[in-house]
Amino acid sequence: MNLELFRKDENKEISLTSLEIAELTGKEHFNVIRDIETYLEKVVEGGVFKFEDTYQ
Numbered sequence: 875m876n877l878e879l880f881r882k883d884e885n886k887e888i889s890l891t892s893l894e895i896a897e898l899t900g901k902e903h904f905n906v907i908r909d910i911e912t913y914l915e916k917v918v919e920g921g922v923f924k925f926e927d928t929y930q
Contacts, residue, residue: 892910896903 890898892906893903895901896906899906901909
């Protein structure tokens, strides 16, 4: 599984795949996927962003 986090479009958003993140950070790809899934669970709950609960 290669998770693409952001797609490049006309707005020129930054685009990195989970494989690229693993390579850049020196982490195993499965750990990057696990971390991304954990962050997504914490950030989005019921369609509402919850940065205040996860950022310290």
